[in-house]
Amino acid sequence: MFKQTDREHNLVYLMKSNLLKRLESSVHSFSLTLQNIIQQIDEHLEKIDRCDGSSGTIGEMDEIDAEDPELEEALIGSKVKIFLKDMDLIRWKQDLLYDREILLRLLHQARNVTPDRDQKLLALKRLIEQKIKHPINEQNKKLLIFTAFADTANYLYENLHQWVRNQFGLHCAVVTGADRPKTTLKMKKVDFNHVLMNFSPVSKERDKVMPEMKDEIDILIATDCISEGQNLQDCDYLVNYDIHWNPVRIIQRFGRIDRIGSKNKQIQLVNFWPSIELDEYIQLVNRVKGRMTILDISATGSDWRRKRRLHSTTLAKWK
Template identity: 30%
Template sequence: MEVRFDRASGEGLVQQIMQGQGTCADDLYLRRQALLFSLHPGFDTLLSLTATRNMEPFEYQLRTVRHVLANLRGRVLLCDEVGMGKTVEAGLIALEYILRGLARRVLILAPPSLVSQWREEMQVKFNLDFITYDDPEFKAHDDPWRSYPRIIASIDTAKREAHRHQIGATAFDLVICDEAHHLKNRRTQSYQLVSKLQKKYILLLTATPVENDLEELFNLITLLLPGQLETAAAFKKKYITRGDALKPKNTEELKALVREVMVRNRRSETGVILSRRYAETIRLQLSPEEMAFYRRLTHFVRGYFTGGVDKPMGGASLLTLKVLQREIGSSIEAVLPTLEKMMEQPSYAPEMRRLFAALREQANAVPHRAKADALVKLLQGLNDKVIIFTGYSETHRYLVRRLTEEGFSVAQLHGGMKRLEKEEQVRRFAQDAQVLLSTETGSEGRNLQFCRYLVNYDLPWNPMQIEQRIGRIHRVGQERDVYIYNLSAQATLEAHILELLDAKINMFQLVVGELDMILGNLKENQGFEDMVLQAWLQSLDDQDMETQMGKVGDQLLEAKNHYLAIKAIDERLLGELMPDE
């Protein structure tokens, strides 16, 4: 802590006290500073616990935070096993520094897919507002990196030439790097960016710090404390067995050095997340009218992408067509408003608007909803509280009406509700209602762990959204086993996505957090959902579609096996290098 003597302020008061007490000015300022210090407890008392909300940290997380603050000087490699709550630990450390006046400017670097999740967690759990790099206000600013005190950014964006010079010229009090294993190569732009950042404290979060070589561990630790493991050449000579880059030597000495910068909590030692998750796919057939409409709409979208449909001036955008394909995977109710907007859009060619009008007429003529019928049957057999997720507001409204008509007591959450309205609906669900109908945005930050049954009425194309839904009830602190039901209409894109995720990587049996690790290993830059959509839309027929989906599945399986291999290496190495407490 820095002690400063400000003789300019209160000079007259100082002189009066000195004359009355016969003491010197330095004595007076020291006494004043000692009094101020006495009002701020040491790191054994965490100020952050009075400021958090919607969370109850576990003892191992609090022990980690105290250790980082008191002993590791805010520079640490947090290597808890997947799903153990490294984000909670990082948030508590950040909040502790902020409350104590030790940090004002905070930069969080994360993969693009996790930026919004970080922002939500920081706001909901720690009451800390961050601006993200893709916020219009941030993008419009001339010098945003120096102007905003708390920023969350994609490291891919931060390392671009347009940004990295501004970032490098900015001093940050605390830098947090999520998925830090992506920094293991010191020759990459990402590593160089983080290495050159002006930072007082730095937290690196990863469950798998080593993949191919112990030098990767050296690189990460050097980001935290340059010189901690000497030079790269000295480290290799002293601590790596010749001929085996994954076998350490002089282990006891290396342990001591690693312990000064690393924390590793294991699931087996903490006893958290003991509950399991069980998933069941309820396969159903759409009614003939529903399937006819689904095939007609999909044929149009696929033809537009592959060139089988003429594209007159003023035709539909590719983004709009993707939206149509996503919506029809949820319900006819979801797709109808989009069709109506498109048929009334004057910028579209007349023949295009007539086509959309015909599609709307066909949709309105569909008499039954097979998926909703299957949902009602499922709920009638479950004598417990159930959360039903849908990604679309129109589907949400339809299901509220349908389930209410069927006699179910229904609470609801959606993005258009205010905070107090959401809290009231959660209380209603906890007390009286059997069913909670929720959208993704509606459930953000809600504690729903008193429920253990979840239904995916529709299936997001992004697997992380599925994981986030499940994470609302299957997370640290859930004491009961969780049951997940996926409604799957045969011969639809969503059915193929579910098959890939379930059959290839057993997604619903993964430990919390493992899915993101697997998806991060996909070799395609476009990501899983774009890979699936491309395979679906570019297939010439059903047989070709099976072949294309099979290729995506093979890549998914390869990514999972790669993750499991890395996990095994890290468990062995960290087991050797992290001494018993």
């Protein structure tokens, strides 16, 4: 029988896995999550301190409107509302303070990992430099970088666009779906479609819509908002900066450049897998590879060939 304690243990495991998944993506993303949790703890602590115990009891919940703004100070919780006075506030406050102390230490350590000390970011820079200096197809310097989180995408753009422009004279862009796209390429209108069109001008037939444009975007950083339905086969090199739990998403990402009509003789996929120490906790590698094996067994035709091609690509690890 599934008990409440089982549900709570599973919830704790899920929250831990999601937090570590943010760390697998980037230290910056992990830091932002820690800040948000600490802020929520501070808000709860303030609410506990303001509680005077004068509100109703849990037995009256059927008779009140939990959404009543006047009861906001007396209730805690989002989906499930509980009266503060029906809780062990002393014990809860002690637990919150204990968690807050640990999270603050983690945040302090995470903030020490500045961009110049971020080994994963430095590994990506080396990869970009290698690709630009030694393209796998003649003169093709395009590179598509995928990440699951908008925070990580914006972090990469902020730390790459000026470096790419100064070192190689190329343009960079970021598309997340959550924020307005950014790019170093001067355009009349910077939006989702125009950024993709300038990244893959041949497949998007840019000359019919923007014949005046001559420069292109060579490095595009994006979330999964473009993992489906986009023809970006001008690009021949795709990097998964973090790995999605679902291997189908990885295949969908790769499908942006592995498409009919590509003029590239070769295309390359690079995966950044988590370090061994981190993967011991989230077990991402085994989960993804296990699900990929199931997909290989059940797939047929062109789908099977695409998955086989996916397995043959280079895998990059970072520490």
